[in-house]
Structures are given as C-alpha cells and as structure tokens.
Amino acid sequence: xxxxxxxxxxxxxxxxxxxxxxxxxxxxxxxxxxxxxxxxxxxxxxxxxxxxxxxxxxxxxxxxxxxxxxxxxxxxxxxxxxxxxxxxxxxxxxxxxxxxxxxxxxxxxxxxxxxxxxxxxxxxxxxxxxxxxxxxxxxxxxxxxxxxxxxxxxxxxxxxxxxxxx
Amino acid sequence: xxxxxxxxxxxxxxxxxxxxxxxxxxxxxxxxxxxxxxxxxxxxxxxxxxxxxxxxxxxxxxxxxxxxxxxxxxxxxxxxxxxxxxxxxxxxxxxxxxxxxxxxxxxxxxxxxxxxxxxxxxxxxxxxxxxxxxxxxxxxxxxxxxxxxxxxxxxxxxxxxxxxxxxxxxxxxxxxxxxxxxxxxxxxxxxxxxxxxxxxxxxxxxxxxxxxxxxxxxxxxxxxxxxxxxxxxxxxxxxxxxxxxxxxxxxxxxxx
Numbered sequence: 436x437x438x439x440x441x442x443x444x445x446x447x448x449x450x451x452x453x454x455x456x457x458x459x460x461x462x463x464x465x466x467x468x469x470x471x472x473x474x475x476x477x478x479x480x481x482x483x484x485x486x487x488x489x490x491x492x493x494x495x496x497x498x499x500x501x502x503x504x505x506x507x508x509x510x511x512x513x514x515x516x517x518x519x520x521x522x523x524x525x526x527x528x529x530x531x532x533x534x535x536x537x538x539x540x541x542x543x544x545x546x547x548x549x550x551x552x553x554x555x556x557x558x559x560x561x562x563x564x565x566x567x568x569x570x571x572x573x574x575x576x577x578x579x580x581x582x583x584x585x586x587x588x589x590x591x592x593x594x595x596x597x598x599x600x601x
Numbered sequence: 602x603x604x605x606x607x608x609x610x611x612x613x614x615x616x617x618x619x620x621x622x623x624x625x626x627x628x629x630x631x632x633x634x635x636x637x638x639x640x641x642x643x644x645x646x647x648x649x650x651x652x653x654x655x656x657x658x659x660x661x662x663x664x665x666x667x668x669x670x671x672x673x674x675x676x677x678x679x680x681x682x683x684x685x686x687x688x689x690x691x692x693x694x695x696x697x698x699x700x701x702x703x704x705x706x707x708x709x710x711x712x713x714x715x716x717x718x719x720x721x722x723x724x725x726x727x728x729x730x731x732x733x734x735x736x737x738x739x740x741x742x743x744x745x746x747x748x749x750x751x752x753x754x755x756x757x758x759x760x761x762x763x764x765x766x767x768x769x770x771x772x773x774x775x776x777x778x779x780x781x782x783x784x785x786x787x788x789x790x791x792x793x794x795x796x797x798x799x800x801x802x803x804x805x806x807x808x809x810x811x812x813x814x815x816x817x818x819x820x821x822x823x824x825x826x827x828x829x830x831x832x833x834x835x836x837x838x839x840x841x842x843x844x845x846x847x848x849x850x851x852x853x854x855x856x857x
Contacts, residue, residue, distance in 0.1 A: 490733050491655020520659070520725075523732035552735065554742050574641040575739050576648040584641065601735040 444473050447481065450509050454501045457494050458579045459597075461536040464498055468528030471521065480513040481506060486524045488600075489580040526599045537597050538563055542582065545599040552601045562587035563594055570594075608789065609667055611782040612723055614685070615792055616667075618780065618830055619714065620660035621686035624676055625838070626707060627653030628845050632694050642697075645743055649704070652736050659733070663725045677846040678853060681839040687829040689772040691838040698765040701751070705744035705809070706773040710802045712737045717798060722790040745809050752813025763815055770818045774825035777802075 451470060452463045464470055464485070472484035483502055487495045499516045506514045526545035529537070534544035543563045546556050557572045567589035574584045575598065583598040604612070630650035637643025661672035669675060689707065694700045715737055718730035751758040777799040786792040810817060828834065 486732075487655075489652060489655065489736055490659045490729075491651045491653070493651070520728040520732050523728060525735060552738060554746075574645055575742055576641070576645040578644070580648055580651060580736075584644075598739075601738070 443475050446509075447473050447475075447483075447506065450505055451483075451502060454498065454505050457497050457501075458581075459537065459540050459542065461540040462529075462533050463536075464502065466530040466533030466536060468530065468533070469498070469524055470502075471519075478513075479511075481511055481515070483514070483516045484521070485516065485518050486520060486522055487518060488524050492580060525601055526597065529597075541594065543585070543594065543596040545597050548599050548601055550601050552599045556599055557583060557596070560585060560596055562590060562592070564592050565590040608785075611785050611789075612726075612791060613664060613667055613669070614780055614782060615786060616660050616664050616726065618685040618687075620657045620664065620675075621684045622690050622707075622711075622776075623653045623660070624657035625684070625686045625841065626690035626703075627651075627657060628841065629690065629692075629694055629700075630704070633700065638697055646700070649740050649743065652733075652740065656729075656733050656736075659729050660726070663729070666725070673849065674853070677849040679842075681834050681842060682832040684834065684838060684842070685830050685832065686834075686838075687772075687775040687778060688826050688835050689769070689775055691829075691835060691841060692772065693837060696761075696765075698751070698761045699769060701744065701747050702762065702765045702769050703773075704740065705748045706769065706806065707776065708737065708740040708744050709805050709809075710773075710776050710798065712741050713801050713805065714798055717793050721792060726791075748809055748815070749813045752810075752815045759814065762813070766810075766815055767818050771824050772826050774823060775827055775829060778825070778827040778830045780830055 448465055448470070451465050454464045456462050456464065456467055467488065469485050469488060470483065471486050472482075474482040476482070483506070485495075485499065485502070495518060499518065503514050503516050527547055529544065537544045541563055543560050546560070548556065557575060559568050559570055561568055562570050565587060567587055569588040571586045571588065572583060573586055573593070577584045577595050581597055581600075582595045585594050585596055587594060627650045630646045630653065633643060633646035634650070635643065637646055657676065658672045661669075661675045664675065665671050689703060692703070712734060715730040715734040718726050719734060721727040721730065748762065751762050753759065777795040779795045780786075783794045783796075787794050807817060
C-alpha cells in the first residue's frame with residue numbers, strides 16, 4: 436500500500452507541473468514551491484495543501500481552482516485544496532528548474548538568502564538580458580507583488596526581478 | 602488548541618486591533634492608486650496596500666476559526682465603533698509628506714509587532730507572522746529610504762518632513778494604546794505587550810531620523826491620541842468605511 440501511495444504522489448506532482456502561475460506563465464506551482472503537501476487517503480481521496488507567495492496574492496484563488504481542475508482532468512474525483520501558512524513560503528523554495536523558468540520570462544531569479552533580506556541584495560543584480568551587473572534598482576515594488584523594478588546601464592533596458600523574500 | 606473561553610476573548614481582542622489597523626491603513630494607502638507623485642510611488646503605495654489588506658484578510662480568517670464571522674463580513678459590515686484600529690491609520694491621506702511619514706512611523710511598529718508575534722504561543726498567528734514579516738520588511742525599506750532622502754534633500758523637503766513629523770507624532774503614539782489584557786497576553790506568552798513594542802520602535806525610528814537630520818518632537822509635547830482600541834474613533838473612520846463597503850453592502854450575499 437505504502438509504495439503504491441508514494442507513486443501516486445509523484446504522479447500528482449508531475450501532473451501539477453502543467454499548472455502555471457497565471458502571473459508568470461513559464462513557472463509551475465510545483466517549481467514555485469507553493470505546493471506544500473499532497474495527502475492520499477486509503478480510499479483515494481486527495482488533499483493538496485498550498486501556501487501563498489504573498490498573503491495578498493490575487494492569483495491564489497485562481498491557482499487553487501487550476502490545481503483542482505487539473506486533478507479532475509487526470510481522472511481523480513475526490514479532491515480538496517487548502518491554503519495554509521503551516522509551511523510558509525520564501526523565495527529559497529523556488530526550484531532550480533523554476534529559477535531557469537523565471538529567466539525565460541525575462542525575470543532575474545531571487546538571490547538565495549539565509550533568512551535575512553537586506554536592501555543591498557536588491558542593488559546591482561544581474562541583468563537578465565545581457566548579464567551585466569551594472570544595474571540600478573528603480574523601485575522594490577513592481578507590476579505584481581513579487582517583483583521589483585530595475586534598469587541596466589549596460590544594455591539600457593528596464594527589467595524586473597523576482598524579489599527575494601525571507 | 603486548548604484555550605479557555607476567556608483566553609480566546611483575550612486573543613481575539615489582540616487580533617482585531619492588528620487586523621483592523623492593517624485593513625484601514627491598507628485602504629488609505631490604496632487611495633494613492635492613480636495619484637502618486639511619480640509612477641514608482643503610485644505602484645509602491647498600491648502594492649503596500651494590497652499586502653496589508655491581504656494581511657488583514659489572513660488575520661480575519663484566524664478570527665473566523667475562533668468563531669467570528671467570515672473575513673468579508675468582518676471587513677465590510679461592521680460600523681466604526683466596532684473597529685479597534687488606532688486613529689492614526691484612519692486619518693485622510695493628506696499631502697504626500699503625511700502619507701510617507703505615517704507609513705514610516707506605522708510600518709516600523711508593524712514590523713516589530715510581527716517579529717514579536719512570530720514567537721507567539723498562539724500558533725496560528727505565529728505562523729502567519731513568520732510569513733508576513735518578510736513582506737513588511739519591504740514596506741519599511743520603502744519608507745526609510747524616502748525619509749532619509751527627503752530629510753536631507755533640500756531645505757523645503759526637510760522642513761516639510763519635520764513639520765509633518767511634528768504633526769503626526771501624537772497620533773503615532775496612539776498605535777501603542779494598551780489593551781485591557783496586556784498582562785494576560787504577556788503571562789500566556791501570546792504577545793509581549795505594547796510597552797515593549799513601543800520601546801523597541803522608538804530606538805528603531807530614532808536611528809533613521811538621525812540619519813535623516815530630522816528631530817523627534819520634544820518629550821514635553823508628547824500627548825498620545827488614544828481611544829481607537831476601545832472603538833472611540835475620529836470622525837474620519839465612518840465615511841471611510843461607508844466608501845470602502847459601498848459596493849459590498851448593495852448585496853452582501855453576492856458571489857464575487
């Protein structure tokens with residue numbers, strides 16, 4: 436029983452790789468690190484637990500529905516999706532594949548941190564277009580809650596970073 | 602969770618004032634959307650508003666688990682005398698210097714409050730606080746940066762920031778109005794109390810003000826504006842609530 440349940444969990448996570456963040460459509464909810472638990476009961480009932488990137492993230496409800504619909508789509512019928520702060524999210528939880536996907540969307544991935552985020556982590560970050568570090572921060576707040584605004588002096592392009600959050 | 606009825610009442614009182622502060626200052630910050638002096642500030646105030654309203658919602662959800670109505674009902678269907686926010690957050694946005702100074706004074710207190718709460722014996726708020734203090738850090742960075750910039754930029758900007766600091770300081774002291782259950786919150790290790798928060802806040806803001814060449818008003822002039830934590834508010838709150846809830850109140854049972 437145990438082994439069978441484990442296989443199913445990986446299958447579920449695999450399926451959820453198709454569910455993308457509506458605000459950054461190159462990264463999946465799994466690689467973003469917001470799926471914190473998948474439980475499968477003996478009777479096959481699925482309980483997925485999620486946690487928000489930001490408490491006020493407006494995409495969260497949409498993502499809950501997308502997760503549910505994806506699991507219905509692969510033939511599961513009893514599905515429950517909950518959001519809790521039991522395992523709170525921070526930017527270190529984004530997978531290495533996820534970090535690559537952020538770059539693909541033109542966003543600099545957040546620097547890894549040790550639990551503390553200081554403002555100097557936001558200045559002179561690497562430009563996702565040309566790779567230069569000769570950059571400036573324009574504002575720690577951008578078009579979505581998770582992004583900051585920057586400018587590259589080398590290629591003279593504005594760009595955004597997925598900002599580090601502890 | 603094994604709490605007595607009385608302990609739940611004490612926790613609820615704490616949660617209501619924190620959530621109400623976040624909702625009301627969040628709403629005030631959102632009033633800068635479309636009006637910010639430069640586009641980055643428009644976006645900053647709007648993002649900060651969105652964060653803070655998200656925090657309020659998450660705390661109302663905890664209150665709901667403790668037997669209160671749901672978040673929308675708590676946010677939109679209470680009247681002013683049922684709100685427990687301090688007067689400071691309900692004041693109109695005024696000129697940009699006031700809104701910035703308010704965010705500076707409020708956000709620094711808010712960050713320390715959530716740092717304290719991240720060690721709370723009441724687990725739901727401890728978990729939430731651990732998460733959202735990382736968000737609030739950005740609000741503090743934003744306000745600290747501007748206070749330093751404007752404090753030192755030109756004579757005019759310095760004078761305006763000093764004047765608005767003098768005019769808002771007594772309101773800021775109202776953030777720390779003690780609740781009825783300070784002692785019980787301390788002994789049960791739920792929250793270490795407004796006095797501890799105030800002392801830590803004062804040393805934080807003093808450092809930034811010094812870097813900004815701004816002066817704290819003389820202690821002899823301190824005269825804290827209390828009442829909000831008991832539901833006694835300025836005339837500014839009820840009109841704000843009426844406007845905020847205008848659409849919701851047309852049909853509270855609608856699915857959004």
